[in-house]
Amino acid sequence: MTKLKNDRFLRALRREAVDRTPVWIMRQAGRYLPEYREIRKQAGSFMNLCTNPELACEVTMQPLRRFDLDAAILFSDILTIPDAMGLGLYFSEGEGPKFKRTVRSASDVAALPRPDPGDSLAYVVNAVSRIHRELDNTIPLIGFSGSPWTLATYMVEGGPSKSYSKVKGLMYEQPSTAHALLSKLADSVTDYLNAQIEAGAQAVQIFDSWGGILSHDKYIPFSLDYMQRIVSGLNAGPDGEQVPVILFSKGCNGHLEAMADSGCQALGIDWTLSLNEARSRVGERVAIQGNLDPAVLQASPDVIRRQVQAALESFGRGHGHVFNLGHGITPDVKPEHLGALVEAVAELSPAFHDRA
């Protein structure tokens, strides 16, 4: 293992001292970049882009050429596992991801295979290897997966939903079928993330995009418990060190303490909680990633800079903070505005670290 030139992100996840707060941005490789839209057009469809390791690698690298980011993140989709289970993922313009087949009964669940990442998900593993090689030990690469609960919502509903009536109906009416599905998904996600780690991912993030729709008494048994099982099933990296895991349960601020006890190294939080409150609630257990409102990037560079300063002050001095938005960057953002954010973090954050 050659040492990383910039390991600020991994150090922050381990709550070690850093010279400045590391920064990366959810969906940093995405539609707000004209060079992304160009490649996306060439690919013909979003899935063609995801399944072509060369193109997936290219779009992963694009934001790194523009901005001084402290981590790269694999370009892929959260729904690759259900697709590899045979549900037939497709994207219909303006309606988001959809599945040709849904999962709504115990026999549907029993029929689902546990995908072999070396086979039906090889395109993702190959993309990870290629990106890792291309990064050439400059900055770490983040792998990722959707959480079991989040994957289950799409598999049962057949696509995005307003009310999630079908997946929640299954949970209330046939809890054992819901648990069988989540259990199979947890095993599959574990295999998938282990394959990404083996191929070179130096940290992984679990996106629990729909954990926040669960009622107070259902979030832990139907979402967090399965993420915890994944965390405990992950292998060490090629250097023998534990690979840090970031849990991002959108809209689950009420469960922060339980999440911090899941064995993960960091929690991603959205902008509805202050960094200060998040830090005081999780204490020394985990690092915190976030949490600027992506809409701040609609404003002018001075406003962005003031909001970055406010976020840094909210977290306060010391380690364990990874700067990010509280959700993905939106397609309507001007790339220079993200540039203003990244520069502001680089310039303003050393004052919050002893190693400055």
Place this chain on the structure above:
Amino acid sequence: MTKLKNDRFLRALRREAVDRTPVWIMRQAGRYLPEYREIRKQAGSFMNLCTNPELACEVTMQPLRRFDLDAAILFSDILTIPDAMGLGLYFSEGEGPKFKRTVRSASDVAALPRPDPGDSLAYVVNAVSRIHRELDNTIPLIGFSGSPWTLATYMVEGGPSKSYSKVKGLMYEQPSTAHALLSKLADSVTDYLNAQIEAGAQAVQIFDSWGGILSHDKYIPFSLDYMQRIVSGLNAGPDGEQVPVILFSKGCNGHLEAMADSGCQALGIDWTLSLNEARSRVGERVAIQGNLDPAVLQASPDVIRRQVQAALESFGRGHGHVFNLGHGITPDVKPEHLGALVEAVAELSPAFHDRA
């Protein structure tokens, strides 16, 4: 004033003793009822239904003929005020409410009139009078409005949004324009609710459907402060008594204590917080309304009954609880399932009250 035959709902809002927990359901007059769909078809469009006091009264009464509910709620839309301001509300199938004109600058805000409820909103006031007469002092009538922030999101975006980039962009970049808009809306909502109270509404609910998209430091100055201004500007009812106000800020559980100090009588909460925790956080300040996950109604009557019991136990013994869902009932619910919920509340809740 003739006394109400059933004042359980108003007593619970005032945290007075009751024989059993009162229950009503958000969107109880709605698409899950075949008789509603029939009238909606006759009306031709949703707006035709809202603007016709006779039909609006008829659909308000429909759920009361099926279920033993403790309150009626005016059938209307939250966007009547921006429509009365001249923005041109319309509904496009599958896309939700839209406006022909948007509000995006200081001059757009300055040009907005403060609607006279007796004029451009007379159809709502007339519907309230008619429903109040039709109810004949059996149960109380709830009037309502959208919150200033929630109305502003639609007015600036021009319709529903995923990221709310435009309205939040305005808030971050031109906060004084955003405040001017919210201030005008707060005055208009106050006039509107006072007209509903004068016409017979015995309680009012403010729907802050999009308060939860605001960051931790923006919710109070951009949403709650304006709702508080409305609360303090409301007139007493015809009997000289204060008309109870319910604030329902979806996804704002982090701000419950501040909401409880706003001068309102009750807080509506969603299912992501337990009734027990909500009650212990607000103490004796306000009543709590909620909070069953609407998806529970997808399950069978026994499951519904067990979930009702669990909610009653979570709130515990004593007064100050109004049973409701944590959000509106969805169109895919079987009416008999709502019947099971209402019956379960009637049968199981007396055990939690001393006057049983």
